[in-house]
Amino acid sequence: xxxxxxxxxxxxxxxxxxxxxxxxxxxxxxxxxxxxxxxxxxxxxxxxxxxxxxxxxxxxxxxxxxxxxxxxxxxxxxxxxxxxxxxxxxxxxxxxxxxxxxxxxxxxxxxxxxxxxxxxxxxxxxxxxxxxxxxxxxxxxxxxxxxxxxxxxxxxxxxxxxxxxxxxxxxxxxxxxxxxxxxxxxxxxxxxxxxxxxxxxxxxxxxxxxxxxxxxxxxxxxxxxxxxxxxxxxxxxxxxxxxxxxxxxxxxxxxxxxxxxxxxxxxxxxxxxxxxxxxxxxxxxxxxxx
Numbered sequence: 001x002x003x004x005x006x007x008x009x010x011x012x013x014x015x016x017x018x019x020x021x022x023x024x025x026x027x028x029x030x031x032x033x034x035x036x037x038x039x040x041x042x043x044x045x046x047x048x049x050x051x052x053x054x055x056x057x058x059x060x061x062x063x064x065x066x067x068x069x070x071x072x073x074x075x076x077x078x079x080x081x082x083x084x085x086x087x088x089x090x091x092x093x094x095x096x097x098x099x100x101x102x103x104x105x106x107x108x109x110x111x112x113x114x115x116x117x118x119x120x121x122x123x124x125x126x127x128x129x130x131x132x133x134x135x136x137x138x139x140x141x142x143x144x145x146x147x148x149x150x151x152x153x154x155x156x157x158x159x160x161x162x163x164x165x166x167x168x169x170x171x172x173x174x175x176x177x178x179x180x181x182x183x184x185x186x187x188x189x190x191x192x193x194x195x196x197x198x199x200x201x202x203x204x205x206x207x208x209x210x211x212x213x214x215x216x217x218x219x220x221x222x223x224x225x226x227x228x229x230x231x232x233x234x235x236x237x238x239x240x241x242x243x244x245x246x247x248x249x250x251x252x253x254x255x256x257x258x259x260x261x262x263x264x265x266x267x268x269x270x271x272x273x274x275x276x277x278x279x280x281x282x283x284x285x286x287x288x289x290x
Contacts, residue, residue, distance in 0.1 A: 189244025206233020
């Protein structure tokens with residue numbers, strides 16, 4: 001009995017410091033974060049995300065009219081046709097339906113457009129809270145994807161740390177009406193696989209990257225990020241693989257600055273279309289059904 005007690009104390013003595021070191025090695029990425037633009041930023045090399053064919057006189061993206069580059073050679077014919085179909089709305093000065101303006105769930109990676117995000121860390125789970133519509137993602141840490149996944153809008157996300165980086169691996173993203181990968185309506189298939197790598201970057205590097213994205217992709221109304229250059233930034237390196245829409249995987253970047261206090265931003269279903277100013281016809285019954 002005494003030997004067993006001594007052995008238990010010895011194990012605790014050696015394991016506890018190791019656990020403490022492991023906990024201390026986990027990077028602190030928690031906090032409230034904000035963006036200055038909604039599009040993916042281009043990677044430093046390799047194949048990047050879909051871009052806007054509609055440009056302003058200075059060459060920057062015209063965010064008011066989103067015409068996705070349906071000529072991108074990395075697109076499959078089906079994906080190119082869908083982007084071209086939705087671009088026709090933009091060319092007429094209309095806004096095509098997307099998850100945000102239709103009050104629909106925002107899947108991965110579409111949800112990364114969100115201008116405000118809060119990251120919460122626990123040993124067994126990382127939670128991502130998004131400003132618009134109270135979107136929430138749960139990332140199970142140090143787990144495996146189940147053998148049989150029931151698709152959900154956020155998909156099945158598992159994570160682990162690699163040095164100073166949080167790696168999030170997502171599969172099983174549900175598709176349906178208005179589902180898309182990005183602001184240009186790029187569709188996705190059940191084979192969609194998204195990997196996000198979250199890491200902190202120097203304050204001025206973050207400010208430079210965020211403001212460059214704002215110039216190139218167009219800014220947004222409202223203040224969601226602190227651009228003072230104080231406090232480190234958070235950057236996500238995103239890799240998207242989907243043979244149903246792309247011939248090869250592509251990469252993009254999302255840069256966050258320290259976030260500003262949130263305002264309530266909830267989408268409410270309404271017969272009034274605030275984008276086109278039209279009242280769509282709602283379903284009616286010829287006789288009472290109750």
